[in-house]
Amino acid sequence: MAQGQRKSRLGSSHDDDREIETIEEFDRVAARGTLGGHRVQSVDLTGRTFALLSADTTGTLFFGCAMEPDAAAKVRADGALVFPPIPDLPFDPYRGLLYSPDELFEGLADGGYEITRDALTYEWFQETKADRDIYASMLRSIHDDAVSDALDELLDGTQVVGVMGGHAMGRGSDAYAGAARLGRELARTGLIVATGGGPGAMEAANLGAYAAPHADEMLDEALELLAKAPSFTPSITEWATAAFDVRTRWPRGGDSIGIPTWFYGHEPPNPFACHIAKYFANATREDGLLARCNAGVVFLPGAAGTVQEIFDNTTPNYYGSRGEPTPMVLVDRAHWTEKLPAWPLLRSLAAGRAMESRITLVDSVDEVPEALSRLTQAGPSGA
Incomplete structure (x- = not known):
């Protein structure tokens, strides 16, 4: 969120x-009259000189x-x-x-993706990473x-459900539409949807x-508009512009979280995550994303990255290092039993452990809400 904007209704008051x-x-x-002991982060105080001179800043x-x-x-002297x-x-x-x-995406409409903050930060990351500058x-x-x-x-006191899946899922496909309907259904139950923040299944x-x-018709129309720019290749500018056109036509959308990384900077963040926690370190991003999904994680068909996420999430469930296991729902039986x-x-690892009653495999996204509800109600021992 840009500095100075109001805080989301997701977050609790920090007064x-x-x-x-x-x-x-x-x-x-x-x-x-006192700012003593406070931490002030990235607030432009050039217009608050009198307040700084008057207040105690010890x-x-x-x-x-x-x-x-x-x-x-003055504040240093304090x-x-x-x-x-x-x-x-x-x-x-x-x-x-x-x-x-x-x-x-600031600057997208004026000069294309290449001049946006996201692209410039990735460029800086690539340069400094190569220099190994401490x-x-x-x-x-x-x-x-x-x-x-x-x-x-932002997420304090909320119920977060993760939706993981591959970046290759194209706009205009049945799979993309299904993932979008899933995100809508989960959000309408009161859960906060969190994804890896990139394109494909995450964007959906x-x-x-x-x-x-x-209204339900909005999503159908949005899917048609987005299908005109099905992928972020060859043009991130066209892909992102289509998303912002949808946001402009239907403002005041629902909250969700995207947690992408500049480590995969060739993949842009998607503009439908209202709050974006973008990291430089992919390991920090991966663990942080899964650790915050306290209402469960849904794994849509994906490739190596999604497989990694499945077992990154399995490890704390297996050892109980985060307390009670969180539900895990794998979607598409053929994909997760035959292709990958x-x-x-996963089922072998879970056998006889507390997490056994918290994992399931379903055939389609339409089964996910019921499966999540059932796994949440099941006790760790299956009771």
Whole structure:
């Protein structure tokens, strides 16, 4: 989400904690006369010099907050710790909120995908990764930790269901339409849909969640419009523009989460995830995505990445390291028993363990909501 935008209705109020992530929060806290002990993340304070000069800032931490020289000198004299904004970066390592599609795709309509924040950040990542610059590595780590913090705050107290699947699932296909209907159905039950944030099955599930508040006809029409740009190759610009055309025609869509990575920077994030937690480190992204799916994970047909996600999620369920096992639903019997036989191995691993009653294999996406409900109601021992 772009800095300064209102917080999503997903997140709980943070007035009672020490983190300040918007100018509105800053004004509320500063009005009390003290900012002592607070952490202020990426808030432009150049227009708040009087407030900074007036308030006690003992022990305050300012991460990437622009401020006038007089204000910066005063807060340092108070004992505040100031991490100044870093110039010439295409991203903000200290950000306090998640990305929005508008922020990552800023500039798309004017100069195409190549000039967007998302593309420029990937370019920076490729250059600095090749240089093995420890300074750049530190900035990436700070950024990813800030994103994780923002994601935890946004999802606090919510029920999250993950939908995993391959990036190759094309718009206009029956499989894409089915994944979109699944995302819509899950969102309408009150769950927050989370995906890997990329194209294909991931985009379809985020699209379905976006369509949830609208009439059923909206999704049918949106699928027809998107089919005109079926893939992000050869043109990410055309692919993304089609998605933003849908968002413009049907604004105020439903919330969902996308958790992509610049590690796979050739795959753009999809614009239907209203909140995007984009990471540099793919390992952090993968584990974080699955760990936050407390209402279960649905695995649509996919290839190596989806297989990896199945067993990344299996490991904590197997050992019970996250507590009670979360439901796992594999979709498409032929795919997971014949083409990529992950199901027999998963079932063998689960045999006799608490997770055994929390896994199932179904033939189609239409069976998923009922399967998730049944697995959720089943106790770990199958009771």
